[in-house]
Amino acid sequence: MRISSADWFGAYVLPPILADFSKSYPNVDVEILTGTRQFSLAQREADIAFRIVPFDTADVVQRRLFRLEYGVYIADEAADPKYGDGTGFRLITHDTSTGHFPDIAWLIESYPNARPMLRSNNRNVQGRMCRQGVGIAVLPRVVGQQIAGIRRLEVPTPPPARDIWLGYHRDLRRLKRLRAFIPTVSDHLVNATT
Numbered sequence: 186m187r188i189s190s191a192d193w194f195g196a197y198v199l200p201p202i203l204a205d206f207s208k209s210y211p212n213v214d215v216e217i218l219t220g221t222r223q224f225s226l227a228q229r230e231a232d233i234a235f236r237i238v239p240f241d242t243a244d245v246v247q248r249r250l251f252r253l254e255y256g257v258y259i260a261d262e263a264a265d266p267k268y269g270d271g272t273g274f275r276l277i278t279h280d281t282s283t284g285h286f287p288d289i290a291w292l293i294e295s296y297p298n299a300r301p302m303l304r305s306n307n308r309n310v311q312g313r314m315c316r317q318g319v320g321i322a323v324l325p326r327v328v329g330q331q332i333a334g335i336r337r338l339e340v341p342t343p344p345p346a347r348d349i350w351l352g353y354h355r356d357l358r359r360l361k362r363l364r365a366f367i368p369t370v371s372d373h374l375v376n377a378t379t
Contacts, residue, residue, distance in 0.1 A: 186362050187216045187224075189231035193308035194349075195219035197328050198235075202373045206366055213362045221306050226354045232363060233353045240352040247352035251374045255288045255344035256326045256337040257295070260318040268340050271296025275320035280306040287345040288323040295340065296321060349374075 190199065195217045203215060224230035226245050234240075240247045259266065266274040276299045279286045293301070302320050305311050308328050315322040316334040323344045329337055351370065357363050
């Protein structure tokens, strides 16, 4: 079974799901394809995909899985930046060449006097740079809570949340391994987000 997702989703969300799935279905081989490229379900580049935007292909069965909450993070030893200012701080942002990220717009607006210092299309890099004290980062909370050495700031207005979508080609809807995998995903995500 080939699974496509963003790098952070593959690294921070999928491991416990796949661990449980592999215990129940040890004969199913799994391949995880991560990155910014959206693998085509119609061309069978992947069997199932997780995205932060709805799928736009007619032959894809999709459903909204959960609302992804974001948080603003800084290194444990760093002082708290002043919300609405940010003077003396630097920002770690997302590379916007692949699209618009509402959380990054929020970060820049919330700390207008902080200087953007580092851009990366990889949430793992952003989190690790935050841990090194490079600057303030907005991360999916599921990522930020798993990185030692950073802490989430309490802010008056949190970064905007986004939906996570699951999709697969409609021709695969009767595929046994897929029909077994989706409930495992749902069970984990319901428990993780309640």
